[in-house]
Amino acid sequence: MFIIIIHEWKIGMSSATETLCGQAFGAGHHHMMGIYLQRSWIVDGITATILAPVFIFATPILRLLGQEEELAVAAGPISLWFIPMIYSFVVSMTISMFLQAQLKNLIVGWLSMAAFVVHVSLSWIFVNKFKWGVNGAMAAMNMSGWIMVVGQLVYVFGGWCPNTWRGFSKAAFFDLLPVVKLSISSGVMICLELWYYSILVLMAGYMKNATVAIAAFSICLNINAWEFMVCLGFLVAAWYCIQIIISFFFLKQSLKRNQISYLFSSDEEVAETVSSLSIFFAFAILLNSVQPVLSGIATGAGLQSIVAYVNLGCYYMIGIPMGILVGYIADLQVKGLWIGLMSGVVMQSLILGWFVWKTDWDEQVRKASERLNRWLLKPPEEDNESPFDA
Structure with a gap:
């Protein structure tokens, strides 16, 4: 842990x-x-x-x-x-x-x-x-x-x-505070997102058939993680094709018995539970694939702190409560948890999408340029007495 x-x-x-x-x-x-x-x-x-x-x-x-x-x-x-x-x-x-x-x-x-x-x-x-x-x-x-x-x-x-x-430099010890702030906000942003899935697995442990629920939920999350890595690798152009192919594959699998769970478990009950999640899972993959692109845009712009607040609100104030409501109170069990997961991802994607659409990127470029120029040090060939000299 x-x-x-x-x-x-x-x-x-x-x-x-x-x-x-x-x-x-x-x-x-x-x-x-x-x-x-x-x-x-x-x-x-x-x-x-x-x-x-x-x-x-x-x-x-x-x-x-x-x-x-x-x-x-x-x-x-x-x-x-x-x-x-x-x-x-x-x-x-x-x-x-x-x-x-x-x-x-x-x-x-x-x-x-x-x-x-x-x-x-x-x-x-x-x-x-x-x-x-x-x-x-x-x-x-x-x-x-x-x-x-x-x-x-x-x-x-x-x-x-x-x-x-250019080698080790004394300049590395200057202006550390901005790096600390950005590092902390980046850590919070990523952890809020990754811990969200861990908490949902933990919640699956309190279902009626906890062993099967955790196994089925974990299988779906593992496959989702594979797809997430593919998205990070291919990003924009190939990203759309990959999502269509993967989603079609899982939708097709949902029309018959879902065999992919047997890659992880030979338990028939686990396979049955995974099969019941197939349609939800197919849409979750499609929705979840939007997130790497949007988060990547925010990370590139240095807006990790904003994404951290979005993750906190969407995942922990919407996704997890929705999962508890639909999973336990409405008694949809693992399906309810997955619906809660999707609700958090949908809200996050909508907010980040709206943010990307409304953001004045010329202004962001100007701010980034100011920030870079503020921290810019002359290369050693331009200034023999610069902080680059060890």
Whole structure:
């Protein structure tokens, strides 16, 4: 649970790097991207250090939360493995945003694939061959994560980003407050969205047949997450085609018995419940696919704080109460939870869509330019005494 929360928070904070580097790249301030990356390392690294005691004292914290003694004690040694992992997140996520902002997506993909292959291989060796159990799995996860970091650092430091990485600089320690504010708002924005789905899964645990409800709901959310990743990758043009294909597929599946649940479970009751959700799920996928584009526009404009308020209102004041009302009071069970989920997503999409339509983007460009110019430092070749000199 802790690593999921921390991971989601780090994803959110790293989107601040995406905003700053993306705007700097678009404005032609390429030399500032390395400065923004270093500032993000400082802010995110301090945040990771502040959060580290959560893993060190996991056992007493879980006891305080009322967790069973056996689980609380077992979680203590395992949680220590996550400490090096959160620091790998600090570097890998921010560098990924730094590279993607300058259209170097291919190298991120290759490094991710290499890390995945190493992770699977080491997991098989440590767990199956050496019989190290959970410790082996955690060691494999840490090693593959840091291999990803090393590969990214070699690429950046090795001269493949000559215009955007000029070496370490004292300038990284200046103007940290704006980065902190943007990072916090980014973290809140992402966490409010991701925790929304976790809370709905938790609510499914209080249904009449909790095991089946959680299984069916989780299957749908996993498939939804896959589709969400596709949307993030293809975005605008291919996004429309992908949504039509995926939605048609699930609508077609809803007309017969839904077989896709058997990828996750062989339980007939779970498959039946997933089948009953098919039509709702098809429309949810279509609706949910609008969100990456709208949120991406807001992130690119540095409007994470606005999206955070929208997420708070739509998800927690509309979606979850609607899910409780329709799921429990109207007794539609898992269908009711899914209807609640869709209501929150629909409202969020409508508000963000209206915001994007009504926003004066010329004014936003002017504000972004002012912000970038306010933080702009001259490149070293223009000012030999600039803060870039280490």
